Amino acid sequence: MNAPRAPLRELDQALAELLAHAEPLSQTEAISTFEGDSRVLAQDLVSALQVPPQDNSSMDGYAVRTGEITEGATLPVSQRIPAGSAAQPLRSGTAARIFTGAPVPEGADAIVMQEDTESAGDDRVRILRVPERGQWIRASGEDVTRGSVVLAKGERLGAAGLGLAASIGMDTLTVTRRPRVALFSTGDELVMPGEVAPADMKPGVIYNSNRFFLSELLRRLECEVSDYGIVPDNRDATLKALEHASREHDLILTSGGVSVGEEDHIKPAVQQLGSLDLWQIAMKPGKPFAYGRIEAAHFMGLPGNPVSSFVTFLVLVRPFLLKLQGATKLAPAPMELVAHFDLPRPDRRREFLRVRRDAQGGLELFANQSSGVLTSMVWADGLVDNPAGRAIARGDKVSFIPLAELLG
Numbered sequence: 001m002n003a004p005r006a007p008l009r010e011l012d013q014a015l016a017e018l019l020a021h022a023e024p025l026s027q028t029e030a031i032s033t034f035e036g037d038s039r040v041l042a043q044d045l046v047s048a049l050q051v052p053p054q055d056n057s058s059m060d061g062y063a064v065r066t067g068e069i070t071e072g073a074t075l076p077v078s079q080r081i082p083a084g085s086a087a088q089p090l091r092s093g094t095a096a097r098i099f100t101g102a103p104v105p106e107g108a109d110a111i112v113m114q115e116d117t118e119s120a121g122d123d124r125v126r127i128l129r130v131p132e133r134g135q136w137i138r139a140s141g142e143d144v145t146r147g148s149v150v151l152a153k154g155e156r157l158g159a160a161g162l163g164l165a166a167s168i169g170m171d172t173l174t175v176t177r178r179p180r181v182a183l184f185s186t187g188d189e190l191v192m193p194g195e196v197a198p199a200d201m202k203p204g205v206i207y208n209s210n211r212f213f214l215s216e217l218l219r220r221l222e223c224e225v226s227d228y229g230i231v232p233d234n235r236d237a238t239l240k241a242l243e244h245a246s247r248e249h250d251l252i253l254t255s256g257g258v259s260v261g262e263e264d265h266i267k268p269a270v271q272q273l274g275s276l277d278l279w280q281i282a283m284k285p286g287k288p289f290a291y292g293r294i295e296a297a298h299f300m301g302l303p304g305n306p307v308s309s310f311v312t313f314l315v316l317v318r319p320f321l322l323k324l325q326g327a328t329k330l331a332p333a334p335m336e337l338v339a340h341f342d343l344p345r346p347d348r349r350r351e352f353l354r355v356r357r358d359a360q361g362g363l364e365l366f367a368n369q370s371s372g373v374l375t376s377m378v379w380a381d382g383l384v385d386n387p388a389g390r391a392i393a394r395g396d397k398v399s400f401i402p403l404a405e406l407l408g
């Protein structure tokens with residue numbers, strides 16, 4: 001007899017419950033700034049200096065005192081200031097030859113760009129256009145002021161963040177350690193590409209696709225992945241693998257075998273070793289989801305259908321793993337875009353539709369939204385987060401989540 005169906009759980013509630021279990025990891029490590037992409041800062045980065053350190057020129061040209069010059073004035077050139085050198089105070093009635101990035105000499109209040117000058121011979125320059133005060137000068141501290149927090153604890157670093165950290169002199173960064181994740185695939189129907197050629201596939205057998213995108217998604221979240229492959233379909237092997245994984249990992253992630261009433265070995269094994277809740281989440285794709293614990297390790301069971309597995313990973317597992325790392329931003333902000341499609345018969349559950357932006361900035365819908373059609377995930381550049389029961393007509397505003405942000 002099948003177990004009674006659990007009532008559907010709202011996605012927001014399920015996510016909140018899940019996140020309540022995600023105690024951020026306390027261990028940190030110091031890494032090279034070069035290696036910091038996608039890692040989460042474990043402390044505020046406070047600047048010990050101004051950036052730029054001094055007022056400097058944003059042009060090749062001549063530093064002048066604007067109050068002293070008029071159009072056509074000819075000035076002796078009293079010094080030459082290339083980038084990387086120190087400047088002397090600007091002598092009254094003179095101009096200083098200056099190059100981009102070089103410090104502005106004391107007393108000068110603007111730069112005349114080279115194109116607005118001509119040589120007047122004998123180391124003299126003619127000013128063809130008088131600049132405004134402050135023109136072509138980058139002010140000290142206009143990027144970063146001394147003592148300010150340039151990147152806060154909980155910031156997940158990207159390429160620009162690494163550059164900013166370097167600009168205040170950081171060659172190492174203190175980040176949260178990587179979460180250790182054990183990945184299992186379940187299902188007797190699964191075989192590995194490379195092990196069986198397409199022509200030799202027996203009836204009922206399919207390739208294990210989830211293993212490939214799940215391990216890649218985990219790596220992009222900076223997890224250390226132990227890939228246990230397809231767990232053999234017997235109780236002892238399952239128990240042994242889970243027991244081993246629970247000692248070494250923060251999260252054990254499985255795909256498949258969490259549908260209601262399904263016989264499989266993961267479910268009873270997790271229950272024997274720890275605790276397990278089977279959730280029916282009111283979302284499409286991806287209704288079944290399991291959360292549990294074995295000793296200190298979290299356990300999450302994703303549905304087996306590839307698109308369900310992919311989408312539940314993005315909306316539930318991803319924020320969980322980010323919170324484990326202490327990240328403050330757990331999900332991208334959705335944006336409002338216009339539907340260039342109709343959805344006359346919406347699902348009773350909240351639905352994540354595979355869509356793509358068209359040249360007009362509106363959204364097209366992939367024709368087959370079935371949870372087994374992985375082609376839809378490749379075609380899509382985003383998901384529409386559609387509330388339960390809401391029909392969509394062409395021209396309606398919908399909530400769009402760019403996949404580029406979810407996959408990074």
Ligand code: AMP
Binds near residue numbers: 207208209259303306
């Ligand atoms: P399940 O959640 O185990 O009931 O699986 C639902 C569907 O997803 C079934 O059609 C499975 O064959 C398929 N499936 C399960 N695991 C995988 C996997 N790793 N790769 C591809 N398809 C899978």
Ligand code: MG
Binds near residue numbers: 186187188256257304
């Ligand atoms: Mg299965």
